[in-house]
Amino acid sequence: MEQLEPILKPFSLYFSLNNGLSDTTPSLKRHLSKMKGMYADDQAYAAMTADGDPLLYEFYELGVPEQPGNLAFGTSIVYPGKVGSEYYMTKGHFHTILDTAEVYYCIGGKGYMLMENPEGDWTAEEFTPGKAVYVPGRYAHRSINIGNEPLITFYVFRSDAGHDYGSIETKGFRKIVVEQDGRPIIIDNPKWK
Numbered sequence: 001m002e003q004l005e006p007i008l009k010p011f012s013l014y015f016s017l018n019n020g021l022s023d024t025t026p027s028l029k030r031h032l033s034k035m036k037g038m039y040a041d042d043q044a045y046a047a048m049t050a051d052g053d054p055l056l057y058e059f060y061e062l063g064v065p066e067q068p069g070n071l072a073f074g075t076s077i078v079y080p081g082k083v084g085s086e087y088y089m090t091k092g093h094f095h096t097i098l099d100t101a102e103v104y105y106c107i108g109g110k111g112y113m114l115m116e117n118p119e120g121d122w123t124a125e126e127f128t129p130g131k132a133v134y135v136p137g138r139y140a141h142r143s144i145n146i147g148n149e150p151l152i153t154f155y156v157f158r159s160d161a162g163h164d165y166g167s168i169e170t171k172g173f174r175k176i177v178v179e180q181d182g183r184p185i186i187i188d189n190p191k192w193k
């Protein structure tokens with residue numbers, strides 16, 4: 001019988017345990033200007049974007065074909081910093097195929113994985129090196145850096161899951177993480193309706 005050529009050949013890739021970066025593959029970068037309206041403090045956002053456009057986070061999209069049996073994976077690096085009192089974070093998203101899960105493994109730094117589902121259940125799991133966070137299907141997820149070093153995670157999800165930013169870009173998450181008296185606290189998002 002004729003053997004069909006597999007679509008994907010086995011491969012491996014290097015990600016640094018120090019800074020999360022791959023030396024052979026370019027990352028995708030998100031700067032502050034890509035997050036208009038997503039931080040609570042619009043004045044602080046405007047002042048910061050007028051003064052430059054800092055890199056907030058970068059991550060890898062390796063282009064694994066989007067098929068249910070395939071896995072997308074890579075590292076995500078959220079840099080330390082704040083917009084007003086709100087810590088640097090990823091945009092966050094639901095998966096377009098809503099019930100698909102994702103796993104994140106923290107390699108470095110300190111942060112939260114903020115999650116919420118359409119029914120209103122929310123939670124923030126802590127990221128510290130060595131911790132794996134399971135994001136169940138139906139939960140929007142956002143990585144937040146609450147420390148002074150890059151927050152580095154490694155992620156894996158079904159490659160055809162898709163990214164749905166719609167409701168996050170317009171409503172945000174129910175909760176935000178801000179610094180108060182030098183410590184992170186989780187409060188209601190004043191922009192959430």
Ligand SMILES: O=P(O)(O)OC[C@H]1O[C@H](O)[C@H](O)[C@@H](O)[C@@H]1O
Nearest residue numbers: 059075076090091092093155163
């Ligand atoms: O897409 P964002 O919410 O901006 O987050 C950036 C990226 O973070 C992680 O690496 C996820 O696994 C990616 O799927 C996601 O695209």
Ligand SMILES: [Fe+2]
Nearest residue numbers: 095102141157
């Ligand atoms: Fe995801």
